[in-house]
Amino acid sequence: xxxxxxxxxxxxxxxxxxxxxxxxxxxxxxxxxxxxxxxxxxxxxxxxxxxxxxxxxxxxxxxxxxxxxxxxxxxxxxxxxxxxxxxxxxxxxxxxxxxxxxxxxxxxxxxxxxxxxxxxxxxxxxxxxxxxxxx
Amino acid sequence: xxxxxxxxxxxxxxxxxxxxxxxxxxxxxxxxxxxxxxxxxxxxxxxxxxxxxxxxxxxxxxxxxxxxxxxxxxxxxxxxxxxxxxxxxxxxxxxxxxxxxxxxxxxxxxxxxxx
Numbered sequence: 001x002x003x004x005x006x007x008x009x010x011x012x013x014x015x016x017x018x019x020x021x022x023x024x025x026x027x028x029x030x031x032x033x034x035x036x037x038x039x040x041x042x043x044x045x046x047x048x049x050x051x052x053x054x055x056x057x058x059x060x061x062x063x064x065x066x067x068x069x070x071x072x073x074x075x076x077x078x079x080x081x082x083x084x085x086x087x088x089x090x091x092x093x094x095x096x097x098x099x100x101x102x103x104x105x106x107x108x109x110x111x112x113x114x115x116x117x118x119x120x121x122x123x124x125x126x127x128x129x130x131x132x133x134x135x
Numbered sequence: 136x137x138x139x140x141x142x143x144x145x146x147x148x149x150x151x152x153x154x155x156x157x158x159x160x161x162x163x164x165x166x167x168x169x170x171x172x173x174x175x176x177x178x179x180x181x182x183x184x185x186x187x188x189x190x191x192x193x194x195x196x197x198x199x200x201x202x203x204x205x206x207x208x209x210x211x212x213x214x215x216x217x218x219x220x221x222x223x224x225x226x227x228x229x230x231x232x233x234x235x236x237x238x239x240x241x242x243x244x245x246x247x248x249x250x
Binding site for chain 2: 052
C-alpha cells in the first residue's frame with residue numbers, strides 16, 4: 001500500500017488500499033454507479049461522431065454504422081446500456097430522497113417521487129423510441 | 136474555520152443537471168444509436184437524419200444531450216480517481232476531468248455549428 005501524499009495540510013486523508021470498494025457489495029455498487037458515467041461519456045462521444053458523419057454524407061454515415069456493427073462495439077454498447085440503465089435507476093431512486101416534494105404541509109413520500117420519475121423516464125423513452133421506429 | 140469561496144457549486148450544479156439528462160435520455164438513445172441502428176433493427180435513413188440534425192431545436196437538444204452529461208462524467212471520474220487513492224493529485228485530476236468536459240463541449244458546439 002502506497003501512502004498518499006497530502007499536499008493540502010489540514011485535510012484528513014484516510015489510508016485505504018485502491019481496492020477498498022471490493023470489500024462489500026454496497027461499496028461495489030457505489031463504484032459501479034460512479035463507473036457508469038465513463039460508459040455514458042464514451043457513448044456520447046460515439047454519438048457526436050455519428051452526428052458529424054451524418055453531416056458528411058450518406059457514405060460517411062453508412063461507414064460509421066459499419067464500424068459500430070463490429071462485435072467489439074456491439075459488446076461495448078450492450079455493457080454501456082446496462083450501466084446507463086443502472087445510472088437511471090439509482091438516480092431516480094435517489095431523486096425521491098434528495099428532492100423533497102411538499103403538498104401543503106405534508107411531504108410527498110420519497111417512493112412516490114421516485115415512482116413519478118420512473119414513469120416519466122418510461123414515457124420519454126417510449127416517445128423517442130416511437131419517433132425513431134416511425135422513421 | 137474560514138469559508139473559502141470556490142467554484143465547486145458550479146461544477147456540482149452541472150453534475151446534477153448532467154445526471155438528470157443522462158438518466159432520462161441516454162438509455163433510449165444508446166439503444167437506438169448504439170445497437171438498433173448498426174444492427175439494422177431500426178433502419179435510420181440518412182436523409183431523414185440529416186433533415187433532423189439541421190433543425191435548430193434538434194441542435195439545442197443534441198447539445199443538451201451530449202455536452203451536459205460530460206460534466207456529470209467529469210465530476211464522477213474525478214472522485215473515482217480520488218477514491219482509489221490518488222489524493223496527492225487533486226488539482227491535476229480536477230483540471231484534467233473538467234478540462235476534458237469543456238473540450239467535449241467545444242467539440243459538440245463545433246460539430247453542431249458545421250452541420
